[in-house]
Amino acid sequence: MLERFHLTLIREVDRQGSLTAAAGALHLTQSALSHTVKKLEQQLGTPVWERDGRHLRLTQAGRYLLSLADRLLPQFEHAEARMKQYANGERGTLRIGMECHPCYQWLLKVVSPYLARWPDVDVDVKQRFQFGGIGALFGYDIDVLVTPDPLKRPGLRFEPVFDYEQVLVVAEGHRLANARYVEPGQLVDETLITYPVETDRLDIYNLFLRPADVAPRRHKTIETTDIMLQMVASNRGVAALPRWLAEEYADRMPVVSVKLGKTGIAKQIFLGTREADASLDYLHSFVEFARASSWQDAKPRR
Structure with a gap:
């Protein structure tokens, strides 16, 4: 056996x-x-x-x-840890999985007051999953999944947290800096800088370039937002980021945001959790803290 x-x-x-x-x-x-x-x-x-x-x-x-x-x-292992927490009157660790690279700054804004409210709960953040974010939720590797692309599955629930707009970020002196919006064909001679994520998970490809059968001259990946936007500010390429993040960096770097297409690209951030965990007070509280957080361009969901 x-x-x-x-x-x-x-x-x-x-x-x-x-x-x-x-x-x-x-x-x-x-x-x-x-x-x-x-x-x-x-x-x-x-x-x-x-x-x-x-x-x-x-x-x-x-x-x-x-x-x-x-x-x-x-x-x-998760069940044994949870039983030990129950036995000791503890709440344990809230494990957060990230499928949204630019959301780390947003997450810090949520975690700080959350930890103050829940002193007996630790927070751990994971970015790489053996079976993807959904698999990590089902496999109890994480308790919350932060994602812009929810997949409806039995046993999971996804709560919308806020809306945002995906924009093109260029240097102040770039030829597209003063454009009202950019068309896909205008990026064929550009170096597109993104986070190290598969292109089939990047909105700039799925919702903008590929429908027009267009590809940038070069695609470069950089892990950190600071270095990415330093490259953009130096006119070494362009990037696609949430408007709230781009405008935060525009306060201290010579970069500007340009709308992607005439109508723009609207997106949402969701928090995915297991339905079986709906009764966990500290998990429900995290979702509420996330909803209450906001950026200049982020519209909290009520």
């Missing part, structure tokens, strides 16, 4: 790269771990690993079990 420990073992061997290292991490002898592995493979009727020199390589069956371990073990 497949047990939780078997999944823990498979995950640990994959992490450590060898039975010896995994045995040490699991506080077992190598012989005990080897015996457990052999017994598991006999029960399953198929090998889980095959030797590749001094290393172990997962078979197809082993890769399936590792995938299962990556999905199920975080849920067990």
